[in-house]
Amino acid sequence: LxxxxxxxxxxxxxxxxxxxxxxxxxxxxxxxxxxxxxxxKMSPDERRETGQALNALKDDVxxxxxxxxxALEDAELTVRLERERIDVSLPPRPETTGTLHPISQTIxxxxxxxxxxxxxxxxxxxxxxxFHNFTALNFPPDHPARQMHDTFFFPEREDGDRLMLRTHTSxxxxxxxxxxxxxxxxxxxxxxxRCDYDMTHTPMFHQVEGLVIDKATHMGHLKGCLIEFVKxxxxxxxxxxxFRPSFFPFTEPSAEMDIGCSRKGxxxxxxEGDDWLEILGCGMVHPNVLKACGIDPTEYQxxxxxxxxxxxxxxxxGIPDLRTFFESDLRWLRHYGFAA
Ligand code: PHE
Numbered sequence: 001l002x003x004x005x006x007x008x009x010x011x012x013x014x015x016x017x018x019x020x021x022x023x024x025x026x027x028x029x030x031x032x033x034x035x036x037x038x039x040x041k042m043s044p045d046e047r048r049e050t051g052q053a054l055n056a057l058k059d060d061v062x063x064x065x066x067x068x069x070x071a072l073e074d075a076e077l078t079v080r081l082e083r084e085r086i087d088v089s090l091p092p093r094p095e096t097t098g099t100l101h102p103i104s105q106t107i108x109x110x111x112x113x114x115x116x117x118x119x120x121x122x123x124x125x126x127x128x129x130x131f132h133n134f135t136a137l138n139f140p141p142d143h144p145a146r147q148m149h150d151t152f153f154f155p156e157r158e159d160g161d162r163l164m165l166r167t168h169t170s171x172x173x174x175x176x177x178x179x180x181x182x183x184x185x186x187x188x189x190x191x192x193x194r195c196d197y198d199m200t201h202t203p204m205f206h207q208v209e210g211l212v213i214d215k216a217t218h219m220g221h222l223k224g225c226l227i228e229f230v231k232x233x234x235x236x237x238x239x240x241x242x243f244r245p246s247f248f249p250f251t252e253p254s255a256e257m258d259i260g261c262s263r264k265g266x267x268x269x270x271x272e273g274d275d276w277l278e279i280l281g282c283g284m285v286h287p288n289v290l291k292a293c294g295i296d297p298t299e300y301q302x303x304x305x306x307x308x309x310x311x312x313x314x315x316x317x318g319i320p321d322l323r324t325f326f327e328s329d330l331r332w333l334r335h336y337g338f339a340a
Pocket of ligand 1: 167168169170209210248251281282283304305306307
């Protein structure tokens, strides 16, 4: 039996075969185990002798199995090392890195430029109420901008109020003024929504809002700040600007800011020629807005501005079509995207 078992151990081709040899000899129903069970029926003398022999056999077989197992494992490892050897001469797989979307890039630029001027970044919710989007901003109850076709409304609530997707980032003016004390110097970049879709409008777009509230802030501060901004953003030492009177319910006086450009041969060039391009809306914060936000207009004044982020990104980076911003076309993203 010893010779037979040791031969079986030696002949096992792999670890699986070796394991079945072990089970057939030393397992619960193995041959050595079976013989051990027979010891009970023997006389004491016989039991001692046979027991010793069986134990020796068992130890020898177990030792042989261990030695064989180690040898098999060694062989397997050698095979694996050979198979998994790395071929350092293979060319690397091409690596693809994502890019920053032009919107993210432009927001980073805006944040950096206004950050240098002491502005902090503020936020407000995309879903807001009538008070923050309209009422506190001095929109009269029958103002056309409240009409269904501009604003995405949610269903009316039980208390009669309707939530909506904010139509401009001016909501953040209200959130900021009702939650922190002047002096205030914030910009608020973010998403805005209007029910509109054509060549120059997408239902979701981005704006950046600016708000400065302090004692004795005046129109000169507004103009100086925005002229400085457009020159820095467009990287031009000389850039003609003009402020045209305009109207917003929440600013008085209100203005639109234009920058100088030329449109010769259909090609737009910023900072050249004698044409004008509208770039943003702005004005001195209306006293009614300050009052609605709990700020005393006889003590504090300020200015606000708002501009479209896609628009200024298109102008700086020569992106022709607004709608392409949100199509997630990989070729577009690779072309107009920025290294992260
Ligand atoms: N909220 C205005 C718009 O969406 C822009 C604006 C902001 C104008 C702040 C004046 C002051 O067109």
